[in-house]
Structures are given as structure tokens and as C-alpha cells.
Amino acid sequence: MPENVVVVGAGQAGSELATTLRQRGWSGGITLIGDEVSPPYQRPPLSKGFLLGKLSREKLYLKPAATYERFNIALRLGTWAETIDRAAKELVVSDGSRLPYDKLVLATGGRARRLTLPGVDVDQLDNLFTLRRIDDVDALRPHFVPGRKLVLIGGGYVGLEIAAVATQLDLDVTVVEAAPRLLARVTGPEVSGFLEDVHRSHGVRFRLAATVADVAVDASGHRVTGVEVSASGVVERLDAGLVLVGIGMEPNTHxxxxxxxxxxxxxxxxxxxxxxxxxILAIGDCANQPSAYAGRRIRLESAPNAIEHAKVCAATILGRPQASTATPWFWSEQYDLKLQMVGLSAGHDRCITRGGTGTAMSAFYLTGDRIVAADVISRPADFATARQLVTSGRPVDPERLADSEIPLAQAAL
Amino acid sequence: MPKITFIEDDGTEHAVEAGADESVMQAAMDNLVPGIVAECGGYANCATCHVYVDPEWADKLPAPEEAEEVMIEAAFDVRPTSRLSCQVQVTEDTDGLIVQLPASQTGA
Structure with missing residues (x-):
């Protein structure tokens, strides 16, 4: 008798799992539940090409809705899970129905972290946004008008991608970042400085080591007019016609x-x-997993991880469990820069760069004589090689690594 | 609608009808063809939609742009007919296109 797989979350991980099961011959039931109304779509372009308006909504969809129907994958959109009845092996969903499962997969993703300020109810503010879902972009895009003063809270990858788009659409952009440099959690100072210079050259202003102390609202109480930031004990008011909060995500674990x-x-x-x-299995942004690459538990927020983790999960469900050996990687686009990152740089003991021309650079993070991670900006050939060096763990010669005249592959010992 | 045939390393064939104005990668995704992983979603950022274009077709397709050429180097077992399928557009001229899928992408 065929078994039922029920997947909670119709994002990239959930969709990949459903389709991978079918590709590999699973003949049982597959139900994919998503609280959004769009069929499963790619999130990474939301803060890039889609926000910029050069990518249509349909191009975000991972597959046309008809594909799920054709392959007998039940898509239940605009629906969310209420509770799991583990004893009965049933999922209770928002329309009151109970879905029996043999395997339940939680691909619940995450939600944008909210700005919390004493005495401020951000839900009441009509021109303050976060960006995680298609709906978010639909809501904020009408506010992207030339000349508007945008205060962006958070200098991480999503924040910087939004800053690049907003600048290209002629908004007046100020980024407020709590750390003393951009991307402080994920890159070295060399890359932070490089990107800060690029953004400044496009007119973006920064307030680093600055925290948001308060927001000023107009008489209606629904419109932010300014953001008060505090840096080294000095409070400054930034005029704002639009505020975007990009301070990370929180996994949906409830x-x-x-x-x-x-x-x-x-x-x-x-x-x-x-x-x-x-x-019950869990995959993607919401899951804390052991990583063979990192040698410890990690939780990754990325599309490549969503895909890889879905494939691991599918193999488990099909009775052929196989752990992942993948090296995490990430990408970003800002202006005409192509950023490709491989590995996790935390814990490295030195950083070696090559390039650094103002329009391109590569940064290699080493532990001993091995490259554990690399940030590559608009040097895609370096990325291709760096990925192999990080994955293989081959020792490298630091002097050859630093010499841009020597092909990167020849830095390996 | 233009037809594309994907051939897995073990010889399994998948003949699909592709939509106009989509990439060969997307045609594979739409039809659940295994072996096109497409981690980056179609922006030449990875090399997980690597295919070998049938030799009969290799010269008939527009040549790869630089972004594709350098990322192909990141793929496993690169051959002269290697392409990133996200960068190959489906048109009426590609009707009947045949591509082979690398073993590295089809392993379960």
C-alpha cells in the first residue's frame, strides 16, 4: 500500500523534496502545504532582479503550477499547519482537515526578524517593511520612487542587495548597521571594505556601529518620518520616507x-x-543539521542548501539514507558585481586576497595551509577553482595564492 | 512547441516539450527531468545544470557568453560540448535538440 508524505512549507526545500521523490520513483501520495498563495518560487531574486523590476513573477516560479498536477503532487496553497498529532500521525491544517501521514517533512523556512523598539508597534507603520516574500515586494515596490529617502536597517547581504537596487532606482539610501563593518558575521574586513567603497561610489551613505534608538512618526501615527540612530553615544535623526528592516531571519520552529x-x-x-x-523530518532554512564540511552542527539559510537537504531527505524516505558531503555556498548580486561565496569563514586564522582592482577581488580564508572559505567578487574563474580547493581540502602555498599572476589552481601544493 | 530530448548517463531518454522563451534548464525543471540540479536557479552562478550538447547541435546554438564559459570550468568532466543549460534558450530553431546529462548530476 502506498504511503503518504506530507510536506509543510512550499518553498524551495519543500518543492525540491516533492519533485525529487517523484523523479526517484516514489508512487505514494505527496501533499505540499504552503501558507503563501504563489506556487513554490525562488526567493533569492526577490531582493535582486524582481525588486528591480527586470524579472517577472512567473520567472520566479520554480515550475508552472501545472507541473505539480501532472506529477500528482497535491499543492495546497494559502493553507498552513496548525498542529501535529504525532500519536495519530495526522497533520491538522488551517481549514480544519486532518491529513494522515506516514512521513511528515517540515520545510517551514523562516520569517523576517522584526524590529523591536520600546513603545513602537511596527505593524501600525505603513512605510516600514521587511523583505522575505513576494507579498512583501508587492507591498513595498510602490514606495520605491526616485528621490525618496530610504533608511535601510541592516548591512547584511539582503540589505546590501536592496541598497543596490534602490540606488539604481534613484532613491536616496542610508544603511544603518550595528556592527562596525558590513557583513561582519560572514566576511572578513577586506571584503567588507571593498563593498562599502562600491556602495559609497554609487551614493549610498552608511552609519556603522550605529543602533536604531527610535522612529519618529507623523500625526497619523502610521507614517515614519525619521529614524533616530545612536553611535558612540551620539544620537542623530535621519529623515526617512521609507524604512526597510533587513536584520536577518528567524527559523519557523513553533x-x-x-x-x-x-x-x-x-x-x-x-x-x-x-x-x-x-x-518526522526537517529540511532547509528551518533545520539545524550536522555538517560533514563544518565538523559541527549548522543551520544554513540558502537555496543550495534547501536543494541539497531535500535530496538527503528524499533518500531517507526512499530507504536509501545518504548523508550530505556538500560544501555550503552562497551568491549575491549588487550593481554589476557578481558575488560568489563558498564555505564558512568563521574561525579562519588568515585572509589572503587577490585582485582587489575596485571592480573585482577574491578573498581566501585559511586555517593553517588549507582554504576553508572564499568570497569571490566578479572573478568567477576563481570561484570555480576555490570551490574545488575548499571541497578537497588540498593544502595551498600562501605566497602563490596571493600572486594574481599565478593561476589559482597552481596555488595548490 | 520545441522538443528537447534529455539523455541520462545510463541511456534513459526524456523527451519533453519546452515552452518558448524558457531555458533548456527550465524545460528540464518543468518536466522533472532528473540530472538538472540548478542550485542557483538559472543565473550561471553554479555549474549544476551542466549538459553535453549532442555534437550535431553543438555548432547550431549561439556561443556561450563569458559568464557561462568560466563557470563551465567549475563543472565535473568538462568536454568541448559542455554547456550550462540555464544559458541555452529554447527557440523554434532548437526544435529537436538533444542533450546528454553528466553522470555526476544524475547519481541518486
């Missing part, structure tokens, strides 16, 4: 924790994507 599953910075899973209940 459903799992309410069901008594282990949660610790995400839903805790083993190397085969299984939670503490063997019939």
Missing part, C-alpha cells in the same frame, strides 16, 4: 516545538534529516 520535537537554533535533525521523531 510547529515542531509545540509537537515536542527537539529545537535548538532550528529544528534539530540528524545527518539523514530526521528529527527526534523518526517519522
Amino acid at each position: 510547529l515542531a516545538s509545540a509537537a515536542g520535537l527537539e529545537v535548538d537554533n532550528g529544528i534539530v535533525v540528524d545527518e539523514f534529516a530526521r528529527t527526534s521523531d523518526p517519522d
